Amino acid sequence: MTTIATGTRTSDVMNAVRGRIAGRMLGPGDRLPSIRNFAATMGVSPSTVVEAYDRLAAEGLIRAQQGSGFYVSGTALPPLKLADAENPKSRAVDPFWVSRQSLDADDTTLKPGCGWLPADWMPNDALRRAIRSLARSDDALLAYYGSTRGSPALRRLLLGRLAENGIPAGPDNLVLTTTGTQALDLICRFLLRPGDTVLVDDPCYFNFQAMLKAHQVKVVGVARTHNGPDIAAFEAILSAHRPRLYVTNSTIHNPTGSTLSPQVAHRMLNAAAANDTIIVEDDIFADFEPEPSTRLAALDGLERVIRIGSFSKTLSAAVRCGYIAARPDWVEGLIDLQIATNFGGPSPLASEIITHMLAGGGYRKHMEDVRRKLVRVRRETAERLSRLGIEPWLMPRGGIYLWCRLPEGLDSAEVAQTALAQGVVLAPGNVFSVSQSAGNFMRFNVALMLEPRIYTVLADVMKRPVSSASPA
Amino acid sequence: MTTIATGTRTSDVMNAVRGRIAGRMLGPGDRLPSIRNFAATMGVSPSTVVEAYDRLAAEGLIRAQQGSGFYVSGTALPPLKLADAENPKSRAVDPFWVSRQSLDADDTTLKPGCGWLPADWMPNDALRRAIRSLARSDDALLAYYGSTRGSPALRRLLLGRLAENGIPAGPDNLVLTTTGTQALDLICRFLLRPGDTVLVDDPCYFNFQAMLKAHQVKVVGVARTHNGPDIAAFEAILSAHRPRLYVTNSTIHNPTGSTLSPQVAHRMLNAAAANDTIIVEDDIFADFEPEPSTRLAALDGLERVIRIGSFSKTLSAAVRCGYIAARPDWVEGLIDLQIATNFGGPSPLASEIITHMLAGGGYRKHMEDVRRKLVRVRRETAERLSRLGIEPWLMPRGGIYLWCRLPEGLDSAEVAQTALAQGVVLAPGNVFSVSQSAGNFMRFNVALMLEPRIYTVLADVMKRPVSSASPA
Numbered sequence: 014m015t016t017i018a019t020g021t022r023t024s025d026v027m028n029a030v031r032g033r034i035a036g037r038m039l040g041p042g043d044r045l046p047s048i049r050n051f052a053a054t055m056g057v058s059p060s061t062v063v064e065a066y067d068r069l070a071a072e073g074l075i076r077a078q079q080g081s082g083f084y085v086s087g088t089a090l091p092p093l094k095l096a097d098a099e100n101p102k103s104r105a106v107d108p109f110w111v112s113r114q115s116l117d118a119d120d121t122t123l124k125p126g127c128g129w130l131p132a133d134w135m136p137n138d139a140l141r142r143a144i145r146s147l148a149r150s151d152d153a154l155l156a157y158y159g160s161t162r163g164s165p166a167l168r169r170l171l172l173g174r175l176a177e178n179g180i181p182a183g184p185d186n187l188v189l190t191t192t193g194t195q196a197l198d199l200i201c202r203f204l205l206r207p208g209d210t211v212l213v214d215d216p217c218y219f220n221f222q223a224m225l226k227a228h229q230v231k232v233v234g235v236a237r238t239h240n241g242p243d244i245a246a247f248e249a250i251l252s253a254h255r256p257r258l259y260v261t262n263s264t265i266h267n268p269t270g271s272t273l274s275p276q277v278a279h280r281m282l283n284a285a286a287a288n289d290t291i292i293v294e295d296d297i298f299a300d301f302e303p304e305p306s307t308r309l310a311a312l313d314g315l316e317r318v319i320r321i322g323s324f325s326k327t328l329s330a331a332v333r334c335g336y337i338a339a340r341p342d343w344v345e346g347l348i349d350l351q352i353a354t355n356f357g358g359p360s361p362l363a364s365e366i367i368t369h370m371l372a373g374g375g376y377r378k379h380m381e382d383v384r385r386k387l388v389r390v391r392r393e394t395a396e397r398l399s400r401l402g403i404e405p406w407l408m409p410r411g412g413i414y415l416w417c418r419l420p421e422g423l424d425s426a427e428v429a430q431t432a433l434a435q436g437v438v439l440a441p442g443n444v445f446s447v448s449q450s451a452g453n454f455m456r457f458n459v460a461l462m463l464e465p466r467i468y469t470v471l472a473d474v475m476k477r478p479v480s481s482a483s484p485a
Numbered sequence: 486m487t488t489i490a491t492g493t494r495t496s497d498v499m500n501a502v503r504g505r506i507a508g509r510m511l512g513p514g515d516r517l518p519s520i521r522n523f524a525a526t527m528g529v530s531p532s533t534v535v536e537a538y539d540r541l542a543a544e545g546l547i548r549a550q551q552g553s554g555f556y557v558s559g560t561a562l563p564p565l566k567l568a569d570a571e572n573p574k575s576r577a578v579d580p581f582w583v584s585r586q587s588l589d590a591d592d593t594t595l596k597p598g599c600g601w602l603p604a605d606w607m608p609n610d611a612l613r614r615a616i617r618s619l620a621r622s623d624d625a626l627l628a629y630y631g632s633t634r635g636s637p638a639l640r641r642l643l644l645g646r647l648a649e650n651g652i653p654a655g656p657d658n659l660v661l662t663t664t665g666t667q668a669l670d671l672i673c674r675f676l677l678r679p680g681d682t683v684l685v686d687d688p689c690y691f692n693f694q695a696m697l698k699a700h701q702v703k704v705v706g707v708a709r710t711h712n713g714p715d716i717a718a719f720e721a722i723l724s725a726h727r728p729r730l731y732v733t734n735s736t737i738h739n740p741t742g743s744t745l746s747p748q749v750a751h752r753m754l755n756a757a758a759a760n761d762t763i764i765v766e767d768d769i770f771a772d773f774e775p776e777p778s779t780r781l782a783a784l785d786g787l788e789r790v791i792r793i794g795s796f797s798k799t800l801s802a803a804v805r806c807g808y809i810a811a812r813p814d815w816v817e818g819l820i821d822l823q824i825a826t827n828f829g830g831p832s833p834l835a836s837e838i839i840t841h842m843l844a845g846g847g848y849r850k851h852m853e854d855v856r857r858k859l860v861r862v863r864r865e866t867a868e869r870l871s872r873l874g875i876e877p878w879l880m881p882r883g884g885i886y887l888w889c890r891l892p893e894g895l896d897s898a899e900v901a902q903t904a905l906a907q908g909v910v911l912a913p914g915n916v917f918s919v920s921q922s923a924g925n926f927m928r929f930n931v932a933l934m935l936e937p938r939i940y941t942v943l944a945d946v947m948k949r950p951v952s953s954a955s956p957a
Binding site for chain 1: 504505510512513514518522525526564565566567568581584585588589592601602603604605607609612613616617619620621624625626627628629630631632633663664665666667670674675676679680692695696698699727797801802803804805815818821822824825826827828829831832833834835838
């Protein structure tokens with residue numbers, strides 16, 4: 014509004030001042046440049062600067078002091094606000110919408126929009142055995158903080174698994190983290206500064222966007238194809254924007270289910286090297302693959318690729334533990350950062366439980382069962398959705414998601430809000446899309462699509478004309 | 486060096502450019518102001534700007550482009566470095582030193598510098614019962630992420646405990662966090678921006694400094710007296726610096742063991758209100774008090790005071806869980822931030838274990854035992870240290886620490902480094918001190934001071950002349 018009313022030059026000056034305050038070039042109590050000097054700097058007339066200062070003073074950002082000029086106000090910035098709405102009930106369909114709705118839903122709500130397997134698919138008997146075994150641990154394990162890198166036994170198992178995937182990691186390359194999400198968060202804190210540019214896939218896991226917003230970085234998207242990012246666009250964006258980081262899932266990408274081809278992977282690494290971009294490969298769905306595909310971390314040998322993962326999708330989302338495999342000097346810095354911000358890593362109890370489950374021998378069998386069941390429900394879900402005119406963008410080779418196009422003219426955010434009123438949490442396309450170009454898409458968790466009521470609700474909400482598609 | 490060689494005006498110009506790059510007013514590839522314009526802005530001659538630009542180009546920060554001016558180089562900033570040394574073995578005695586040495590020490594190392602009770606003081610039987618009970622939980626608890634605020638049962642128990650302490654909190658005031666440390670970290674991320682000023686006690690818990698460094702804020706210290714911060718200094722600092730946050734322990738302060746008096750608390754809150762400073766009250770040692778003392782959160786009613794805590798000191802440091810009690814609108818923002826950075830809060834398994842232990846009835850008895858034992862070992866430790874000329878600054882009314890002055894002329898960092906070579910981890914004064922004025926102090930954990938070898942090593946390392954007091 015101000016911009017329209019006051020003309021470009023005045024708002025240029027206002028933005029320059031706002032920028033200097035936001036960038037901490039000017040702090041509370043600091044005197045602004047004199048009218049005359051700033052007019053010269055900006056190449057505008059002194060009266061334009063007077064108008065800009067007056068308007069900023071009216072906004073409260075600066076204040077005039079009789080006879081001595083303008084000063085930055087002492088008022089602190091408001092708290093960091095990430096989401097679009099304060100009240101979770103009425104909140105907008107932003108990247109927090111699916112998280113909040115699915116984490117806090119009651120037992121009667123159906124959640125095909127969520128990102129985890131149903132409890133009865135999980136290895137609960139093995140988990141109970143691991144917990145009972147934990148109760149017999151010695152006092153030291155039960156009483157003390159863990160070591161700064163985390164459980165040696167679990168790290169040993171992970172190094173073996175990394176080696177199986179062709180990733181040459183030693184003890185210095187690995188640190189356990191509280192969660193997989195926190196693994197990425199630590200990396201962002203370690204490598205990014207406010208104002209940096211970060212590249213993500215478009216679409217990508219919605220929480221990447223929420224997290225990057227918390228880091229106050231500029232987020233750029235690259236279109237995801239069936240074989241990874243659109244490689245020509247990827248190369249062009251890297252040379253144009255030189256992003257500090259690219260965050261991705263190489264295999265069974267969330268939400269599309271697509272997997273990197275070797276050719277695309279090779280070109281990606283060359284472009285990253287040429288532009289000094291670091292790649293974070295979140296390999297959380299790795300064990301859902303029928304057979305291993307190309308890993309950036311394997312090709313690159315953990316030079317500029319950082320690999321992260323967790324056990325939330327395969328063992329339990331309640332036992333929280335993640336890991337980072339990276340260059341040893343970065344791992345040292347990440348360990349310090351995890352001490353500073355969390356006084357260490359995961360609960361030693363959590364690491365012990367996961368070690369017990371991974372070492373127990375039943376893990377391979379469990380994942381085979383999960384994969385077999387997923388093949389069946391993926392096919393069934395695709396068929397049932399197809400009858401409603403909802404078509405998968407790709408039939409993925411593994412994983413829990415189907416990324417689907419809705420019938421022409423439907424807005425998936427409206428469909429999701431209407432379905433929520435009927436007790437079904439969906440994951441509408443644009444929460445995944447930096448460019449907001451996925452309004453016609455929806456992500457479905459095929460393991461939670463067996464309930465007939467979901468299809469009834471979908472059919473119902475898709476029939477309504479758009480104008481009546483808001484919740485009562 | 487550059488500064489000395491080139492005179493003030495050139496280095497002023499260089500610093501102005503560095504500041505604009507650091508503050509993101511100028512990004513990689515951006516053109517610097519023309520020589521003539523910048524000379525006018527800075528009030529220096531064009532030749533000074535030329536010299537400054539040339540020197541910055543030599544440093545690689547900017548580059549000259551033939552006939553078109555100077556541009557910011559594309560090189561990204563180096564990763565955030567928190568600690569003074571990369572190699573943990575040789576690292577300097579900084580705020581990470583005690584954490585790293587005590588978390589990663591082997592079983593033969595004695596750790597009177599650490600901040601936790603020995604395992605055989607902890608309620609391990611109750612913990613084992615809680616774990617066995619956890620193994621009988623239903624599948625949903627064992628398989629799923631928790632809700633965004635954390636376990637309702639644990640929050641109910643915590644609200645009761647807050648009410649006992651006179652803190653009027655409702656369900657909207659509370660969120661569980663992964664750890665107590667992370668509780669503070671979330672608050673810092675929510676409320677602070679790089680360059681803000683934060684006030685801490687001098688001395689204060691060393692990890693507060695490590696964390697605040699990660700937030701890239703300016704840290705100011707206020708001297709701690711026997712009754713809380715030096716209140717006159719506190720008032721003067723608040724009006725001079727208007728810090729955004731003050732982070733403190735009101736009761737059984739770490740490392741001094743001192744406790745806030747009601748008069749000081751009242752004046753602190755008035756000064757905080759007058760200067761718009763928010764106070765974080767880390768109440769982690771609350772249950773070590775013989776009887777409750779003044780709580781800022783109780784006086785203030787959670788308006789501008791945020792209370793945080795955890796169970797690491799009382800139940801187990803291996804079961805990680807913390808909490809934040811604060812204004813409802815801040816709690817909403819903190820929940821979003823915890824989703825973005827950790828996809829939720831503590832492990833539901835951890836919350837379940839803690840709920841079981843707190844609700845079990847044995848907790849009060851356990852803490853009574855701990856307090857009784859601490860009275861005895863505190864007195865014994867003080868006597869034994871006194872024979873070595875080491876005197877407590879204060880005999881605290883509770884808690885695990887004695888903050889002691891070493892005999893005149895001894896540097897506690899050197900003493901700690903020499904003791905480490907003999908297998909004893911100590912906590913030297915300056916890791917707690919923003920002003921680095923506690924070089925003659927040492928913090929002792931009285932629960933870990935029963936081992937005679939500690940006194941032998943102390944006597945030995947204190948006898949050595951300073952010149953030979955570095956590790957072999």
